[in-house]
Amino acid sequence: MNSKEIISSLLENVKEKGGIKQIFLVACGGSLVDMYPAKYFFDSESTTLHVGMYTANEFVYATPKTLSENSLVIVCSHGGNTPESVAAARLARARDAQTVTLTHNDQAQLIDYASHNILYAWGNDTNVVDNPMAIILSLCVEVLEQVEGYASYADFQRGMEQINGVIARARLQVSDRCQRFARRFQDENLFYILSSGASYGHAYGFAICSLMEMQWLHAAPIHSGEYFHGPFEVTDKETPFILLMNEGRTRAMDERASDFLATYGEKVEVVDAKELGIGVLPPDVVEFFNPVLFYSIMCEYRSALAEIRQHPLETRRYMGQVAY
Template identity: 55%
Template sequence: MENKAIVKNIMKHNNGKISNIYFTACGGSLVDMYPSYYFLQSEAEKVSTGWYTANEFVHVTPKKIGPHSIVFVCSHSGNTPEAVEAAKIAQEKGAFTIGLTFNPKAELLKYSDEKIIYEWGNEDEVVNNPMAIMLDITSQTLDELEGYGKLSEFADGFKRIDTIVTNALAQVQDRTKEFAKKYQNEPMFYILGSGASFGHTYGFAICSLMEMQWLDASPIHSGEYFHGPFEVTDKDKPYIVMESIGRTRPLDERAIKFLKKYGNKIEIVDAKELGLDLIDSSVAEYFNPILFYSVLCEYRAKLADLRNHSLDVRRYMGKVEY
């Protein structure tokens, strides 16, 4: 189903009387939701929003949840127990639930009023990934509810993003190989980012490095770097900075300036350098994480190759009872 049709179904719920939109998932799926949450936090004048890890949503369900609510629930497998339970609770409270999964037989779909089976694995078509799907639906829904005036710019951005990502992946091949050679023996990384990209700052740390490479990692918001974290900066600690395009770029630039003065191991992934400025400046910042996700996947893949540590190997996940 096209996203426009999904938005029409959303607007039929409760006769279009919608006052809040929530996002809940676990791990990488929760990270995929952050751009849409951030978009609503930034652009909505009346609609409230929330972003919850699913098990907390289950145990501390927002009292606002009800017939006037839309709840997005995402699980790649579609069977993550916490996500399934979150969808069930949201639906029981009268919310319109939107389930996103790669699995057409997912348990999650039993508790989803709107069922989205997304594509996966084709890095040349990121518009079909959950991050982009949710951002598209969310921007269209806000337009229906409040008259958000940048849909044409968003539509143009979605038309351009696949080409931008494809070109960026080609552009970073040599750089990612050099990164892996230089940092393959590092035990710890600090990841900086801001704005809509902070979700992926968190995601790259906990999923790509901690889960997939068994490396210590710490996500740091660029705006918070100077309020404690910068005290550990020295020439020996490696930093990866996602330099966004848009309103929070000055936060990233300030951190980069300091790191270049007092640090030595700094990898800057610059959205502007990678072509994101081809998207209209009024909406480009919301596309940062879509670009960063694909590009940082190249970084983790090259690191995994040189470390001889497959991205698919797990020590606990799916191995032991938890």
């Protein structure tokens, strides 16, 4: 079943019970990062539906009182056996919520608690719209369209058709600059990652997953709009910043940060979605696709950094190695 059919089926399940009123996006780590664009989308476009985004253990320990048969809970776990995510899905089903689970593992425990499970594709050769971030965003667009109506629905579908081509061209465009970035920053121990809008979640994800988890480097995300309310005081010629510059409504915040960093910083890497060609997407939906582009492009950056540092992305000292 595709996203449209899944949401239609779930809405039919609760048709006589008052319908879907809340959507909860629940996961851990990188899977939670994949949900941020969908939360931003709902916050921006919905007038009646309420959305919450939770790390799985907090969803279990501090469960929203509104969790009920009128809730849709989307739970994502790449391996499908993350204990916290499995517990969250189990709780959702116990509260009679409708659940959509996403995993890459067809034997995952998570599937046991799914109203519908989506087994997604993975790997560098997959179409980006078949990866979790785009799938979750697509599911949420379908919820809005079928519950409230969404004026830009057709434009969103056009964006889904275009984004893979944009990413393919952008990967070629950044190939050399990723190598230059890796050579320049290979000996740094700390990075600040800035972005705004739908992409702030990926600034967070690149910090905690790509740099902290996969490279054992210190990193912190900063919202471009918050940069001037405290964090800019650490800006100097020695501190590395990576700015993910969006196309769309929040671009002005990223540009303001870029201007300041160009004046007072020196070790600055700007990754600009507009310069990478995302502007071919319809302007009323382009902002929701910025993080889909950034995820793929920043994978190229982290791979180049890992290679030059001789620190493979799969290396772990705690995760899956010790009791925690």
